[in-house]
Amino acid sequence: MSWALPLPVVLPLLAAALNTALDHVTPRWAHVAVTLAAVTTALVFSVLVLLHSLSAEPLHWFGGWQPRSGIAIGITFAVDPLGAGFAVLACALTLLALLYSIPYIEAATRNYDVLVSALCGACCGLALSGDLFNMFVWLELAGVCGYALTGFDIRNRGALQGAINFAVVNTVGGYFVLIGIALLYARTGALNLAQIGRALAGQQPGGLEIVAMTLIVCGFLCKAAVVPFHFWLADAYAVAPAPVCLIFAGIVTDIGLFGVGRVWFTVFDAPFGAQQRLFGDALLWMGIVTALVGGTMALVQQHLKRLLSFSVVCHIGIMLVGLGLLSSKGVAGAAMMLLGHGVTTGGLFLAAGLLAVREPARWTAALWFAGAVALIGPPYVGVYMGHALIDDAAVELGRHWVQPLIWLAGALAGAAMLRAGAQVFLGLADDYEHGIEEGRGGPLPYLGAIAALLVTLGAAVSVVPGLTQRVVRGADRFRDRAGYADRVLHGIPMKEGAHLPVVVQPTSTASLVYGSAALVFAIALAAFAVHRRDTARARVFEPVTWPLQQLQTGVVGDYVMWVVVGTAVLGGVWALTLR
Amino acid sequence: MTSVLPYLVAGWICVIGLYGIVTSRHLIHLALCLTVTQSSTYILLLSIGYVNGGGPPIFKGVKLGTTAVDPVVQSLTLTDIVVSLTVLALILALALDVHDELDTMDPDKIVELQG
Numbered sequence: 001m002s003w004a005l006p007l008p009v010v011l012p013l014l015a016a017a018l019n020t021a022l023d024h025v026t027p028r029w030a031h032v033a034v035t036l037a038a039v040t041t042a043l044v045f046s047v048l049v050l051l052h053s054l055s056a057e058p059l060h061w062f063g064g065w066q067p068r069s070g071i072a073i074g075i076t077f078a079v080d081p082l083g084a085g086f087a088v089l090a091c092a093l094t095l096l097a098l099l100y101s102i103p104y105i106e107a108a109t110r111n112y113d114v115l116v117s118a119l120c121g122a123c124c125g126l127a128l129s130g131d132l133f134n135m136f137v138w139l140e141l142a143g144v145c146g147y148a149l150t151g152f153d154i155r156n157r158g159a160l161q162g163a164i165n166f167a168v169v170n171t172v173g174g175y176f177v178l179i180g181i182a183l184l185y186a187r188t189g190a191l192n193l194a195q196i197g198r199a200l201a202g203q204q205p206g207g208l209e210i211v212a213m214t215l216i217v218c219g220f221l222c223k224a225a226v227v228p229f230h231f232w233l234a235d236a237y238a239v240a241p242a243p244v245c246l247i248f249a250g251i252v253t254d255i256g257l258f259g260v261g262r263v264w265f266t267v268f269d270a271p272f273g274a275q276q277r278l279f280g281d282a283l284l285w286m287g288i289v290t291a292l293v294g295g296t297m298a299l300v301q302q303h304l305k306r307l308l309s310f311s312v313v314c315h316i317g318i319m320l321v322g323l324g325l326l327s328s329k330g331v332a333g334a335a336m337m338l339l340g341h342g343v344t345t346g347g348l349f350l351a352a353g354l355l356a357v358r359e360p361a362r363w364t365a366a367l368w369f370a371g372a373v374a375l376i377g378p379p380y381v382g383v384y385m386g387h388a389l390i391d392d393a394a395v396e397l398g399r400h401w402v403q404p405l406i407w408l409a410g411a412l413a414g415a416a417m418l419r420a421g422a423q424v425f426l427g428l429a430d431d432y433e434h435g436i437e438e439g440r441g442g443p444l445p446y447l448g449a450i451a452a453l454l455v456t457l458g459a460a461v462s463v464v465p466g467l468t469q470r471v472v473r474g475a476d477r478f479r480d481r482a483g484y485a486d487r488v489l490h491g492i493p494m495k496e497g498a499h500l501p502v503v504v505q506p507t508s509t510a511s512l513v514y515g516s517a518a519l520v521f522a523i524a525l526a527a528f529a530v531h532r533r534d535t536a537r538a539r540v541f542e543p544v545t546w547p548l549q550q551l552q553t554g555v556v557g558d559y560v561m562w563v564v565v566g567t568a569v570l571g572g573v574w575a576l577t578l579r
Numbered sequence: 580m581t582s583v584l585p586y587l588v589a590g591w592i593c594v595i596g597l598y599g600i601v602t603s604r605h606l607i608h609l610a611l612c613l614t615v616t617q618s619s620t621y622i623l624l625l626s627i628g629y630v631n632g633g634g635p636p637i638f639k640g641v642k643l644g645t646t647a648v649d650p651v652v653q654s655l656t657l658t659d660i661v662v663s664l665t666v667l668a669l670i671l672a673l674a675l676d677v678h679d680e681l682d683t684m685d686p687d688k689i690v691e692l693q694g
């Protein structure tokens with residue numbers, strides 16, 4: 001099985017290279033066929049790798065450079081179920097985005113297919129890699145493809161602004177990651193995640209480890225758009241073509257959180273494991289602030305895709321809360337949230353894209369409302385299971401106040417979507433900018449079917465029998481630093497786990513209550529905002545969001561300043577407490 | 580690992596690059612400031628791998644056990660150069676588009692979406 005591990009990365013990259021090389025030789029349909037074939041094959045292999053990883057830890061040492069007595073010189077792909085699942089999601093969403101793009105983006109040049117497939121390969125690479133520097137390279141490759149795809153409509157003024165802000169902020173974040181990696185290499189002489197963790201274990205952590213951790217974590221959080229690193233996201237995602245937004249919302253934003261989780265549970269857990277709450281609580285608070293900022297900012301947006309962008313920020317915050325709880329249930333909740341939110345929000349971006357093809361119809365409205373409800377998460381719908389797992393994890397830690405805050409944040413973003421749906425799709429008001437893209441088209445049933453498929457899948461993730469249990473088991477392995485190092489460096493096979501039941505996981509009563517209340521609250525707030533539009537805006541929403549909107553200046557220098565300030569504050573807090 | 584000086588230089592270059600990005604009023608100036616920040620990573624990486632009295636890490640025809648500087652950081656630097664050059668090229672291309680479309684190079688003047 002080891003030979004198959006690199007294929008989800010290699011195939012899309014090969015297709016990108018082939019299409020670039022044959023740019024002026026083969027016709028357009030051949031390019032599309034090559035890209036689709038490569039991504040489909042990559043999807044098949046990533047599913048095979050996922051199935052294999054459930055009972056083993058598949059490893060691939062490039063060039064056959066196996067580790068000797070625990071010292072790794074080569075580069076490895078080391079796959080756990082969460083990483084493989086992420087690769088499956090990346091390939092599947094890329095495939096759907098490509099299918100949607102074929103008629104939708106008429107002016108799609110060959111570069112479009114090349115960039116999308118390279119982006120898919122980079123995201124898979126980051127999910128599968130077991131080497132810190134290798135992760136940095138995939139992060140940067142995903143970034144470069146993302147910047148280019150954002151600025152794809154260069155005739156659009158907003159697209160240029162979005163692409164430049166996206167590129168500069170994330171490049172600065174990338175350098176932070178690189179400096180952190182260099183410091184870790186200086187201390188340990190290793191780049192393999194497992195080996196760095198081994199080298200740092202049992203040592204008294206010093207300032208160097210704190211600086212390295214701050215820089216690496218903040219660099220990844222720039223990509224994940226966590227407050228105060230989030231400003232670029234709304235500028236970029238609002239202007240990217242709808243199918244590109246599907247990939248961005250579904251996977252590209254989340255690789256930042258995946259990276260933070262990966263480096264904590266394989267590397268920094270070793271020196272700071274004894275004080276893990278200091279690390280986790282910092283993420284927890286950042287997550288709560290991010291979720292609430294995203295939710296409230298979504299309420300005042302008048303641009304459909306920008307609204308969805310802030311909903312992405314909101315859900316990224318909720319996922320960060322799950323990650324910050326650092327328990328298996330918390331991480332599993334973040335993963336379930338990632339799956340449900342990524343697929344549903346992707347579907348909503350595609351539904352927003354449908355407006356470019358023709359006037360809103362009843363069924364597009366139904367699609368939009370279904371997606372909005374799935375993102376709020378009433379019992380057993382959409383992101384509910386992610387919420388429920390995070391609730392459980394928070395209660396286990398005695399942090400009961402986490403639950404109402406993250407449910408409220410999700411409901412705020414949901415209310416914003418319901419309101420926009422009523423105004424745009426049902427035509428209750430016409431003061432909304434649709435965010436319609438120019439020069440788009442295609443057969444409506446075909447495009448609508450892809451959007452509907454995504455929304456349906458996203459709404460159904462909470463009731464897939466057995467999925468939750470397997471994600472929790474996957475999170476167990478994701479967190480198991482010693483076991484990971486044993487498997488990677490010494491080839492010790494993992495122990496056979498108990499057989500997992502194939503049923504829908506029951507949830508706590510509190511989550512049922514919160515989920516229902518969130519839906520009712522969101523509908524009530526949306527109804528209030530629609531019926532008393534002027535009062536709601538002037539008296540309720542804008543006083544709250546005014547300072548936040550003032551910060552969202554759209555100027556890249558301001559955003560980079562927030563990155564520097566955020567990094568300095570987080571580093572300062574950890575320097576004072578992690579001793 | 581000779582002295583603390585290279586690390587101070589790396590830190591200083593990183594900070595002045597960031598200062599330049601934050602205060603920049605010209606997109607090409609901004610792209611170059613990004614490159615300045617990036618240069619700090621080269622200096623950091625190379626000073627981490629430096630060994631006093633070490634030769635280049637080329638081992639053909641050299642006596643076994645000869646001291647050499649760390650080749651890993653050098654390959655990291657090379658990768659870093661390749662990656663960052665791509666980003667730089669892309670930002671410069673976007674800057675050119677901004678100039679053609681909007682006839683300005685000021686990041687403050689290309690703001691279409693805010694709030």
